[in-house]
Amino acid sequence: MLGLDRNYGKFATVSDVGIKRESNQDYFVFRPSNNELEDLVFGGIAGMGGYAAGEDSAEVVAKIVAESLPNRDLTKMIEEAEHSVLELARTLPFGKTGATGIIARVSGDTLEQRTVGDVRMYVFDSKGKLIYRSLDQSKTQEWLESDGLYVKSGTVRNSFGPKPYNFNPSSNLLSTRNMKVLSTGHIKNPSHLEKETLVNLNPGYQVLILTDGAHGPVPNGEIISIYESGETNPQTIVRKIREMAIKHKSDDNLTAVAYVHKSWAI
Numbered sequence: 001m002l003g004l005d006r007n008y009g010k011f012a013t014v015s016d017v018g019i020k021r022e023s024n025q026d027y028f029v030f031r032p033s034n035n036e037l038e039d040l041v042f043g044g045i046a047g048m049g050g051y052a053a054g055e056d057s058a059e060v061v062a063k064i065v066a067e068s069l070p071n072r073d074l075t076k077m078i079e080e081a082e083h084s085v086l087e088l089a090r091t092l093p094f095g096k097t098g099a100t101g102i103i104a105r106v107s108g109d110t111l112e113q114r115t116v117g118d119v120r121m122y123v124f125d126s127k128g129k130l131i132y133r134s135l136d137q138s139k140t141q142e143w144l145e146s147d148g149l150y151v152k153s154g155t156v157r158n159s160f161g162p163k164p165y166n167f168n169p170s171s172n173l174l175s176t177r178n179m180k181v182l183s184t185g186h187i188k189n190p191s192h193l194e195k196e197t198l199v200n201l202n203p204g205y206q207v208l209i210l211t212d213g214a215h216g217p218v219p220n221g222e223i224i225s226i227y228e229s230g231e232t233n234p235q236t237i238v239r240k241i242r243e244m245a246i247k248h249k250s251d252d253n254l255t256a257v258a259y260v261h262k263s264w265a266i
Contacts, residue, residue: 002235005032008040008106010263012234013256014242018213020251025055026211027062028257038070044119044257045101046211053092057099060084065103074103074114102209109200111207118212126204128227203262210241213252218244234258
């Protein structure tokens, strides 16, 4: 899917079931602005495959984002989504369902985002240099932040000695500490979401959102190389991401959302 927000820039999306799953529980959303005073909102949402009705939860979240009022606070938006997922869970036999995601807003030249779980965001400058990558809210990330632990040469070490580990500080395991909303199996305090505002986006800056089925199997270096090559066509970018994920035998649903800020100015 290729599109244009006349006030902000170009975007493209792709979603694939992957090589193992029978259905696709991922959703993407792109709510364009209607005028220069409105914000652009977009994101990627992944239903939790281990839970019943993960696809339904992701759809609920995507619908709330797509139908939200212009310039609405992102935290309020996610809190509404969390409430709706809870309502859905009450209709299920085991009462557990959930989704993870990133919701982003561009207001003028400022990018703001909220992360829940293991969907990931990358931001590149106009020369293809990576300037920001979000950290997953994951058990592995939580482990790395704990006391007495350090990382050297791909081996995780803690007070119990070295432990061989296929090291990825942002693996796609959910955290009971950080997974505050959208998952009825993990909710502790749904109001705890930190606002994260990035540096201003200059013309030609690019934003990429990937669900774990896309970023999980693909080395970061391969993802970054697409931008370092000078690629600025969002449709080409998401196509290459999909090809890489399939090449690396992604066994999960995969979704990519690519955005080029004020693409007409470059």
